Amino acid sequence: MAFLIDGLVGAVRLLIGLNPELLRIVGVSLRVSITALFFAALAGVPLGLALAVGSFPGKRAAITVLNTLLGLPTVVVGLLGYAFLSRRGLLGDWRLLYTPYAMMIGQFVLALPIIATLTLSAVSGVSIRASRTALALGASAGQKNRLLLGEARFAILAAVIAGFGRIFAEIGVSMMLGGNIQGYTRNIPTAIAYETAKGDFALGLALGLVLLAIALGVNLLLQVFQGKPE
Amino acid sequence: MSEREQVVSLTGLEYRYPGGFVLRAERFELLAGEIRALTGPNGSGKTTLMNVIGLLAFPERGEYRYRGRLLPRSGPGLTRARRSMTMVEQNPYFFRGTVGDNIAAGLKFRRLPRREIGAMVARAAAELGIARFLDRDPAGLSAGERQRVALARGLVLEPEVLLLDEPTANVDRQAEELIERAVKRFHRESRSVVLWATHNLRQAFRVGDGVMSLVDGRIVPGTIENFYPGRVEVRDGEKLFRFGPGLTAVVSTGTGEGPGRLLVPPEGIVLSRAPLDSSLRNTFPGRVAGIGERGERVAVEIDIGVPVIAVVTVVSYRKLGLHLGSPVSVSFKAAAAAVY
Numbered sequence: 001m002a003f004l005i006d007g008l009v010g011a012v013r014l015l016i017g018l019n020p021e022l023l024r025i026v027g028v029s030l031r032v033s034i035t036a037l038f039f040a041a042l043a044g045v046p047l048g049l050a051l052a053v054g055s056f057p058g059k060r061a062a063i064t065v066l067n068t069l070l071g072l073p074t075v076v077v078g079l080l081g082y083a084f085l086s087r088r089g090l091l092g093d094w095r096l097l098y099t100p101y102a103m104m105i106g107q108f109v110l111a112l113p114i115i116a117t118l119t120l121s122a123v124s125g126v127s128i129r130a131s132r133t134a135l136a137l138g139a140s141a142g143q144k145n146r147l148l149l150g151e152a153r154f155a156i157l158a159a160v161i162a163g164f165g166r167i168f169a170e171i172g173v174s175m176m177l178g179g180n181i182q183g184y185t186r187n188i189p190t191a192i193a194y195e196t197a198k199g200d201f202a203l204g205l206a207l208g209l210v211l212l213a214i215a216l217g218v219n220l221l222l223q224v225f226q227g228k229p230e
Numbered sequence: 231m232s233e234r235e236q237v238v239s240l241t242g243l244e245y246r247y248p249g250g251f252v253l254r255a256e257r258f259e260l261l262a263g264e265i266r267a268l269t270g271p272n273g274s275g276k277t278t279l280m281n282v283i284g285l286l287a288f289p290e291r292g293e294y295r296y297r298g299r300l301l302p303r304s305g306p307g308l309t310r311a312r313r314s315m316t317m318v319e320q321n322p323y324f325f326r327g328t329v330g331d332n333i334a335a336g337l338k339f340r341r342l343p344r345r346e347i348g349a350m351v352a353r354a355a356a357e358l359g360i361a362r363f364l365d366r367d368p369a370g371l372s373a374g375e376r377q378r379v380a381l382a383r384g385l386v387l388e389p390e391v392l393l394l395d396e397p398t399a400n401v402d403r404q405a406e407e408l409i410e411r412a413v414k415r416f417h418r419e420s421r422s423v424v425l426w427a428t429h430n431l432r433q434a435f436r437v438g439d440g441v442m443s444l445v446d447g448r449i450v451p452g453t454i455e456n457f458y459p460g461r462v463e464v465r466d467g468e469k470l471f472r473f474g475p476g477l478t479a480v481v482s483t484g485t486g487e488g489p490g491r492l493l494v495p496p497e498g499i500v501l502s503r504a505p506l507d508s509s510l511r512n513t514f515p516g517r518v519a520g521i522g523e524r525g526e527r528v529a530v531e532i533d534i535g536v537p538v539i540a541v542v543t544v545v546s547y548r549k550l551g552l553h554l555g556s557p558v559s560v561s562f563k564a565a566a567a568a569v570y
Contacts, residue, residue, distance in 0.1 A: 129323040132286055137336035138313035138387065140306070151326055 003201070010202025011209060022203065026210055029187035032100050032178075033168045036107035041160045044112045048119025048159070049145060052127055063120070069113035074106075074172030081106045081177045098179035103187070106173030111163035118159030122152040158225040165218050169211055234261040235297065237391060237423045238283055243292035245278055253278050253447040255292070260391065265417050265424040267438030269431060269453055274444040276427040280393045283425065284317045313340060315391035320399045322380035324368040329360065329379050332368055336387045354386035358412055374405025381409055385416050392416070394426045398433065410437055431455070435525035445493065445570060452495030455539040462490050462569055471569055474536050480511040480564040490569045498566035499540035501530060501550060502559045510561040514538075518556045521547075532560050 014022050051063055084090050085097040085105070096102045130151050134144040149156065167173075171189035178185030180194055188207050196204035238260040245253040253275040260266065260283070270276050281287035282294070285301065285308060294301055301311050316336065324332050330351055337347045355361040358378040363371060368379055377397055384392060394413065398406040414437065417424050428434050431453055434441045443454040460473035464487055471481045471492045479492060500506065505513050516538065520531035528547040532538045538560050542550075552558060 130325065132281075133319075133323040133325070134335070134339070135286055135312060136284055136317040136319075137339055137383065138309065138316070139339045140309045141304075143339050147325065153326075 007201040007205045011206035014202060014206040015209065019203075019206070022206055022210075024183055025186055025188055025191045025207060028100065028185065029168065029189075032103045032174075032187060033107060033164065036104040036167055037111055037160065037164050039104075040108045040111035040115050040163055043108075044115030044159075044163070045119050045149070045156060047112075048116040048121075048156075049123055049149060051116070051120045052123035053131065053145060053148065063117075066113045066117050066120075070117060072110070072113070074110060074170040075176065076172075077106050077109050078172040078176030081109070081173065085177065097177065098181060098185060100178065100185055102177035103174050103185060106177045107167040107170070110170060110173060111167050114166050115159050115163040118162055119152075119156050122155030122159060123148050125155065126151045154225045158222050161218055161222045161225065165215065165222070168218070169215060234263065236260070236295070237262050237297055239293075239295040239298075240282070241293045241295075243282065243289050243294075245275075245282060245287065245289040245292075247278075251275070251447060253282075253289075253444075255279070255449045258449055260423045260425060262423065263421040265414075265426065265437065265439050267434035267441045268425060268427045268444065269429065269434050269441060270427075270444035271429075271454075275447045276444055277395055279444065279449075280317055280395045280425070280427060283391070284315055284393050285312045286317070313387075314389060315393065316384040316387050316389045317393040317395060318377075318380050318384045318397045320396040322376065322383075324376070324379070327367075328365050329355070329368050329371070330364040332379060333364075333383045333386055336383060340387075350386050351382075354382040357385070357415075358382045359408065374401040374408075377401050377405060377409060378412075381412060385412065388420060389422060391423045391425070394424065396427050396429060399429065406433075413437065432524070435527070445491075448570060450493060450495075450568060452497050453539075454493060455496055456492075456494040456499075458492045458536060460490065460492055462487050469569075471567070477514065477535050479562075479567055481567045481569050482564040483568050493568045493570065494538070494562055494566060496529065496539045496541040498562050499538065500561045501532070501540050501542060501546070501552075502561065503550060503557070505559045506561050508561070509563075511564040512567065513559055513561040516558055516560050518552050518554055518558055521552065521554065530558075532558055534560055 051059060081102060082097065085094070085102050086092055096105070127148055130148055131144055134147050139147060169189055171193060174185070174187050174190045178187065178190065180186050180190040186194070188211050192204045192207050192211070195207070236259045240255050240258040243253070243255040243258065268276055268279070278287060282289055288303055296311050296314070302308050325335055333351045333354055334347050337350060351364070352361065355364055358381060360375060360378050360382060363375060363379070368376055371379065377400070381397060392413070398409050401409070410433070413424060413426070416422070426437050434453065441453055443450050443452065445454050445457065458473035460471055462481070463470045463472060469481050471479045471490070473479065473492050481492065500510060505515070514534040516532040516534035518530060519533040519537060522529045524541050527541050527543055530540050530542060530547070530552060532540060540560065
C-alpha cells in the first residue's frame, strides 16, 4: 500500500513540477497521434462518404474489409508496418523505422477503418431523405455530398474522436515501429511500460494519469457530440 | 388541349420495385399551365411516379422528355433539368439550421447572390404566413407550419413543374386551406405545371383542372371510385364483365377471360330518371343513396346492387330533381369501362 501511495505522491509531484521528461513524452504522443488522426480523417471521411452514397463494384467487399480492420490488433499492424519499413522491407529505403513518421503511419492505419466505418454509418443515417430533398431542391452531386457531411457533422466528429481514442493509448504500433527512443519516439504508452519495468513507478503512474485525463476528456467530448441529434 | 406544349412526356414507362410491383405508364403527359390532381390508394405508386417525374428515380424502361428533349441520367444536364422542378413531400425533411436556412437552400444550390436570396426568402415566408418563424428550428414547429415551410422552400424556386406529394395529408383544415390557396396563387401567377397527389377526392377536384388516378401501378383517367372485382367472359364475340349478382357490363377493353377489375370513371356515367333508349350499352336501375359536393359539380351515389358514384353538373342535377331514395337509371358506354 505504501508503495502505491509513494508512487502516487511522486506522480503528483512530477505533474505539478511539469517534469521535462514527462512533458517530452506527452508532446511526442500528442504530435504523433494528432498528425496520424489528421490524415486518417482526411482519407477516412471521404472514404466513408463514398461508401455511403456511391455505388460501385466492390463496395460491399470494401465495407467488409473495413469492418474486419476495426478489430485489427495493434501489434499486427506493428508487425506489418515493420515488414514494410525495416531495412529489408519494401519501403526500407525510406528509413522510416523507429521514427515518429513510422508511428504516424501505423496509427493512421489503425484510425482509418474506425473513422471510415463510423462516417459511413453517420452519413447512411441521414442520406436517403436528405439526399432526395437536396436533389429535389436542385443540388448538384457535389453540393448534395457536402450537405450530407454537414447534416452528419456531429456524428462524423464523434467518428474522428473515436479514432483518436483508438490510437492515443495503443502500444503495439508505437513500440514496434517507434522503438521507444527517449526524446524522439517515446510516447505515453511505451513510456509507461518502460518506466514501470525499470522501476520508476512514479513516472509511469504520472503518465498513466495524463493518459486517463486525456481519455476522459476525449470521451466527454464524444458524449457531447453523440448526444447531438442528427 | 393538344396544342399546349408537353412539358413532361413519359412513354412506355416501366419502374420495377424489388417486391415485384411494377409502375407502368404507356403514355403520360403534363401540359404547360395545367394543374392536375393524382389520386390513388397507398402503395399504388404515386410517390414513385412523382420521383420519376422529378428525376429522383429512374425507370428501367421508357422515354422521358422534358419540353421535348431527352434527358441525361447524370451530370450537369440532369442537375439543370432538376432545377426546373421541385417536389414537396408529405413528411418533408429539413436540413440543420433555421426555417430561413431551409427556405434558402435551393436558392443557394443555384448560387444566387446573397442579397437576392434574402429578399426572396422573406417574400416566400410572408406569402405563407411563416415570416415570424424564419429564425426558428423547423423541428419546433407544428405539422401545418412545417408543411408551409416546405412549400415556401419549393415555391421560392419558382419551378416550371411543381410536384406535391400529399402535402396536406398531416395538417389541419386551416393549414390545408392556406396551402391550397398558396399553390393556386402560384399556379395562377406563374402558369407553371402542378401535379398534386392526394388521398382526398374532394381536394383533388377542388385543386385540379383534371384528375387522374393510379391503380395497381397503372395510370387511369379520373378517379377510382367505381372499381369492382369480377370476371371477364366472352359470349357471342362480346366481352362481358360480371361484377355482382345480376350485374353484367359490356366492356370493350381489357384482357381475355378470367378474373379482373372493372373501373368506370364517375364522369363517364349518365344518369336519367328512366332507362335510356340510346347507344349506351350498359344501363342499370338503382336508387340515390347519397349526394355530395365535388368541386363545382355534384357527386351522386347510386345503389345498383353495388354503390356507383356519378359526377354531374349542378344544372343536370337540378334538372333531374334527384333526392335521396329517388329511382334513377345509371348508364355508361362500353368504351367508358376499363378492365384491368
